[in-house]
Amino acid sequence: MPRILDSLPALYQNLFPAFFQGQVPIEEKATCSNCAMSKQGATGTVGAVDGVDRLFRPDTKCCTYYPRLPNYLVGALLADDSPAMAEGRRRIEEKIDSRIGVTPQWVKPPAKFNYLYKNGNQFFGRARSLRCPYYAEDSGGCTIWAYREAVCSTYFCKYVAGADGRRFWMSLKTYLSLTEIQLARYALLQLMPEYIETGKDKSENATLPLSVEDLDDAAPPERAYAELWRAHAGRERDFYRACYDVVRALPPEGLTQMLGLDGTIELRVLEKLHGAANAPRLPRVLRFSPEATVKWLPDGSVALGAYSEFDAVALPGEAYALLVEFTGTEPVEAVRHRLRTQKQADLLEDVLLELYRHRILVEP
Numbered sequence: 001m002p003r004i005l006d007s008l009p010a011l012y013q014n015l016f017p018a019f020f021q022g023q024v025p026i027e028e029k030a031t032c033s034n035c036a037m038s039k040q041g042a043t044g045t046v047g048a049v050d051g052v053d054r055l056f057r058p059d060t061k062c063c064t065y066y067p068r069l070p071n072y073l074v075g076a077l078l079a080d081d082s083p084a085m086a087e088g089r090r091r092i093e094e095k096i097d098s099r100i101g102v103t104p105q106w107v108k109p110p111a112k113f114n115y116l117y118k119n120g121n122q123f124f125g126r127a128r129s130l131r132c133p134y135y136a137e138d139s140g141g142c143t144i145w146a147y148r149e150a151v152c153s154t155y156f157c158k159y160v161a162g163a164d165g166r167r168f169w170m171s172l173k174t175y176l177s178l179t180e181i182q183l184a185r186y187a188l189l190q191l192m193p194e195y196i197e198t199g200k201d202k203s204e205n206a207t208l209p210l211s212v213e214d215l216d217d218a219a220p221p222e223r224a225y226a227e228l229w230r231a232h233a234g235r236e237r238d239f240y241r242a243c244y245d246v247v248r249a250l251p252p253e254g255l256t257q258m259l260g261l262d263g264t265i266e267l268r269v270l271e272k273l274h275g276a277a278n279a280p281r282l283p284r285v286l287r288f289s290p291e292a293t294v295k296w297l298p299d300g301s302v303a304l305g306a307y308s309e310f311d312a313v314a315l316p317g318e319a320y321a322l323l324v325e326f327t328g329t330e331p332v333e334a335v336r337h338r339l340r341t342q343k344q345a346d347l348l349e350d351v352l353l354e355l356y357r358h359r360i361l362v363e364p
């Protein structure tokens, strides 16, 4: 099993607490190279795409998103002169040159993208116009993979641990987002303290009405941009690289101090969820969730979903008929005993565990 750290930018290897050396199962159901959510990737096996109505486009997959990259990760990417990163570097440089969404704190989505993203309906995985600018259409991969941010590092369409896996990765996203905010601010404090002192780091989060430039996909007015970058205007790439140098020079205890009580609490939550995702335990009493969605498949099996619209478990029709026996009023073992003696049928523990992980069976 890989370590949690293995799925994150290498910069974090020496910065993150010991917990991140812990292992996580490979999310093998989220087969990015042969997208499990597009028709090309449909396999028809248990837990695969069957029963999921809303599929992804094969030429966007889940990358209908625009990452917000913190200054130091942009610098790390620019400093990586390996041939494998050449295309990613080129795209980031192009983005920096556009000046759109380019600030000392982030390289972020255009305001117009954010507006469309917030107001779109059921577009995720489906709207080509919202496809990430770092997506490689020819390979279907990511050109900045080694430097991707919190959301891209933790999103999976399906989780081997079902709902528990999703909770763990979402919690990791929260921890990473906090890390990105604080490390980017720390770099600013060292290199451009006036940016922090005048509160510009906070005003970046404000949602403003779209300007003419935002609507026309144009760079911000010269004066506003110069005011933002001051002495670093025109030398943005050097600035981002310097941010990377500042962050990688941090001692291991530096990040923990920077994240403070919020970081301590998020780490505690993360540890707890990691345990639930890695060592699942079947509850003593279960009931068939009234919220489960049920879809009969042509081969007579049934696709059941609950915790996510993108993940379903397929069961033979006869097995599905047994689920109504789980009413939450008696222990699982008693229900199984009754099934064996009265119906000459059973649902094995690993099947029940899978149904629980998908919250098709839930605690009463």
Ligand code: SF4
Binding pocket: 062, 063, 064, 065, 066, 067, 132, 133, 134, 135, 136, 141, 142, 143, 144, 145, 148, 152
């Ligand atoms: S940065 Fe990479 S993983 Fe994230 S949305 Fe873009 S292409 Fe996809």
